[in-house]
Amino acid sequence: MITHGDPGGRDFATVAHEMRSPMTSVIGYLEILGEGSSGPLNAEQLAIVDVISRNVDRAHELLDEIVAMASEQ
Amino acid sequence: MKCVLIVDDDSDVRDLVTYKLEREGFEVRTAVDGEAALEDVQERTPDLVLLDIMMPGISGLDVLKRWRGEAATARLPVIMLTARAQEADVDLGFEFKADDYIVKPFSPRELVRRVNAVLMRVPR
Numbered sequence: 001m002i003t004h005g006d007p008g009g010r011d012f013a014t015v016a017h018e019m020r021s022p023m024t025s026v027i028g029y030l031e032i033l034g035e036g037s038s039g040p041l042n043a044e045q046l047a048i049v050d051v052i053s054r055n056v057d058r059a060h061e062l063l064d065e066i067v068a069m070a071s072e073q
Numbered sequence: 074m075k076c077v078l079i080v081d082d083d084s085d086v087r088d089l090v091t092y093k094l095e096r097e098g099f100e101v102r103t104a105v106d107g108e109a110a111l112e113d114v115q116e117r118t119p120d121l122v123l124l125d126i127m128m129p130g131i132s133g134l135d136v137l138k139r140w141r142g143e144a145a146t147a148r149l150p151v152i153m154l155t156a157r158a159q160e161a162d163v164d165l166g167f168e169f170k171a172d173d174y175i176v177k178p179f180s181p182r183e184l185v186r187r188v189n190a191v192l193m194r195v196p197r
Contacts, residue, residue, distance in 0.1 A: 017127070020156035024178040025085040028093070031181055037096060060178060 013070035019063055026056055075192060076100040076117075080110040080133065081125040081154060086177075090123060093181040094188070107131030111139060114146060121192055123184075124171075126155040137169045150191050154179075 010018075032038050034049045041049065077099050079090050084105075091101045102119060104110040106128050114122070126133035133153060140146035152173040172191045175184060 017156040020177040021083045021086055025083070025089055027178045028086075028089040028181045032089075032093065035182075 011070075013067070016063065016067045016070045019066075023056075023060060023063060027060065030056060074098065074100045075121070076102065076119040077188065078102045078104060078110065078113055078119040078122045080104045080107070080122060080128070080136070082106055082128045083125075086125075086154075089181065090184065093185060097185050099188075107133065107136040110136055114140065114149070118146065118149060120195075121150040121152065121188060123152050123154055123175075123188070126153055126157070134169060137171060141170055148195075150195050152187060152191060 030049060030053050033041065034046070034053060075098075077094055079087050079094075079101060080103075081087050081090075082105055087103045087105075091103060094101050102113060104113050107130055110122070110124065111131070113119075124133045124136060133155075137151055137153070140149055140151070150172045152175060153171045154175050154177060156177045172194070173187055175187060
């Protein structure tokens with residue numbers, strides 16, 4: 001359960017920070033897929049990776065906003 | 074071949090960084106927590122350590138503090154990996170003489186660039 005300032009539980013800021021590790025794997029492996037170092041992608045696959053990348057970037061921005069909001073609380 | 078030790082409790086992050094660094098020609102070793110990292114470095118000192126801060130058990134900062142207090146590892150190149158971007162954490166990293174600081178989520182390309190930059194500064 002997410003709590004606000006409860007020393008016995010994970011607080012909002014901690015959970016927001018913990019989201020950064022899974023985000024690291026998603027962003028990192030997408031970069032590897034997109035640059036073709038794990039094997040070449042065709043145009044359709046590259047377009048799909050591009051859509052995922054744009055949306056992950058957006059999710060990253062939102063995560064930064066959540067972290068900033070949590071820090072202010 | 075330069076040897077990098079990756080210390081992170083997240084196996085996917087360890088695998089990601091291992092994959093990228095091995096493709097760049099590095100020898101890679103991994104440790105799942107601070108305790109394992111201390112043992113690994115005691116056995117054989119790597120050329121550089123990528124050290125996560127928030128881990129169960131001994132934190133990355135405490136591991137770094139231990140290394141900096143011992144002659145054999147006082148100058149061991151260490152790049153901290155962290156989920157926390159706050160300046161307080163950055164200050165702590167540099168207070169304990171971390172060589173650099175990378176905030177998650179990071180680009181593997183950028184990580185390789187930073188690893189090479191730190192290694193180039195090391196007089197060996």
